[in-house]
Each structure stands twice: as structure tokens, then as C-alpha cells.
Amino acid sequence: MAEGLADIGDRGLVSTEWLAAHLGEPDLRVFDVTVHLRPATPGPYRIESGRADYEAAHIPGAAFLDLPRDLSDPDAPLPFTMPSLDRLARALSAAGVGQDSRVVVYSRATPMWATRLWWMLRASSFDNAAVLDGGVDKWAAEGRPLESGERRYPPAELSLAARPGAWADKADVLAAVGDGAVCTINALSPSVHRGDGQMSYGRKGHIAGSRNVPYAALLKPDGAYRDDEELRALFTDVGALERPRVICYCGGGISATMDALALTRLGHPAVAVYDGSMSEWSRDPAMPMELGD
Numbered sequence: 001m002a003e004g005l006a007d008i009g010d011r012g013l014v015s016t017e018w019l020a021a022h023l024g025e026p027d028l029r030v031f032d033v034t035v036h037l038r039p040a041t042p043g044p045y046r047i048e049s050g051r052a053d054y055e056a057a058h059i060p061g062a063a064f065l066d067l068p069r070d071l072s073d074p075d076a077p078l079p080f081t082m083p084s085l086d087r088l089a090r091a092l093s094a095a096g097v098g099q100d101s102r103v104v105v106y107s108r109a110t111p112m113w114a115t116r117l118w119w120m121l122r123a124s125s126f127d128n129a130a131v132l133d134g135g136v137d138k139w140a141a142e143g144r145p146l147e148s149g150e151r152r153y154p155p156a157e158l159s160l161a162a163r164p165g166a167w168a169d170k171a172d173v174l175a176a177v178g179d180g181a182v183c184t185i186n187a188l189s190p191s192v193h194r195g196d197g198q199m200s201y202g203r204k205g206h207i208a209g210s211r212n213v214p215y216a217a218l219l220k221p222d223g224a225y226r227d228d229e230e231l232r233a234l235f236t237d238v239g240a241l242e243r244p245r246v247i248c249y250c251g252g253g254i255s256a257t258m259d260a261l262a263l264t265r266l267g268h269p270a271v272a273v274y275d276g277s278m279s280e281w282s283r284d285p286a287m288p289m290e291l292g293d
Helices: 016-022 051-056 085-094 112-123 135-141 170-176 190-194 228-237 256-265 277-281
Strands: 028-032 035-039 045-049 102-106 129-132 182-186 245-249 271-274
Touching: 016 135, 102 112, 102 135, 112 129, 112 256, 129 135, 170 182, 170 245, 170 271, 170 277, 228 256, 245 256, 245 277, 256 271
Parallel strands: 028 102, 102 129, 182 245, 245 271
Antiparallel strands: 035 045
């Protein structure tokens, strides 16, 4: 796995060893972006900030970013929608991210919240960012220090620019159905993909023609990403690496970014995330869906 921001380019990950060696460097910004999805009725979930967990125990020097409150579009009909670049730049500037900052993001229990912010940054042409591989859970399991309370970085200046092709919308995904040049990948669990589980986003099943690479399959038992060879086998099995373009989706554009990071690590040149994902797609009865594998 990659060891440093200066070396990773599009590789997307840094190790706990690297972060321990670089904590406190003046241009480094470390953020906890944990969010919890609690079961709810009506469902499928209720969004809860991870701030309380952060304040109880976080990596020394890390600040907290509230992804649903501060880094999502408040006027969008769906939660976690990518905000405008101006809004995102203002929020990140206020949090201390500058044009020359190095950013490491992590989350608790699952990396999907960290990969979501990493993808948002990548989609905004900010490449000097990485996800802490294994997150705070691996950090703590290794006996590394934690602190409580709250940290903040001084405000900075940041401008962002869209990276063409990083996001897909409903029309893009519909156009990809039956298009042999595009591999559409569902990052949700196999039971949700097949439509035989309890969980759904309104209509059961998956986007017609899409293949399943569950986000959980990307990780080792310690929560870190599998080695590149194992990741390559997963995506080769669904034909993703031989297609010129890949579109990743999930329930709401979150866990899809785990697949997008893995594909980016493997060097795929044209990966997009469907931001609305099943939360948008399943609400429109005209959008084709399938059951089974």
C-alpha cells in the first residue's frame, strides 16, 4: 500500500505507519468524517453525526468535518448530495484546508465516509488527499495514541475546479444500460443487489445490467483495503477493467466511492460515481431494474 501523499498520486491511501510518522507537520490536515446510519422507520436509515465519537476519542491533532451538515447540498432532495464547488471550497477553507495542504481523512467502523470525502476532493481537482487505510479502528488496535476533545485548524484559502467525468447523473446511467463500453457497478451487498434481502431503497433489485462488487469485499479483516492483486481479481470478474468507463453506485453515493477508490488505485482512467444512486433511481418507475445476480 502507498506510504505518502507525495508518492501516491492517484493511489488514494496512506498507512497508519505513515500517518504516525507525519502527525504534526504544518501542512498536514487530518479529519475525522464519521457518520452513522441508524435503522429507522420509515427507513432505510436515520443519519447521525459521528461528532460525539470524535470528541470522545480521535487521532491526536485531527479535526472533525460534518459531512451531512457542512459538506452536502442543503437544498437537494436527497441527503449527502455533492454541494456546489463554491460551497464546498468555503466549508473546507473554514476547516483549514488550503491550496497547498495535504489532507488525510478517516472514519470509524467503515471507510466509506472517508472515501466519500476523498472522492469529493478528487472530483474537485484536489489531488493531495488520501484515506487512512484501516481508519481510526486500525490505528487504535495497533496501540497508537488517541485524544479527546476538539481540535481546529486555522482558516485557509482554497479554490476548486470540477474534474470532468467524475460524477454521473440519472441520464448518464440510463444511457449506460446496454452500452458495452460502460460497466455499471453496484457496491451494495449481494442480497440487496439480488433483491432477496430485507433492505431496499423503495424498489428491490439493482439497476438493469449492473454488476455487483460489494464494498465489504474490498476490505481485509482489519478494515484496510485488500492488496491490489485481490482487488484486480474482483473487478476483472465483472468486466470492469476491460471497459473504457465505469460508473459506481450504491444507495446514496457513499459506499460507491469505496469501489471508485479501488478502481482508481488499479489505474482505471474513467471512473464515475452516480451521486443519486438507488435513492434517486428507485423513485422513478420508468428507470429499469432487475432482480437476481
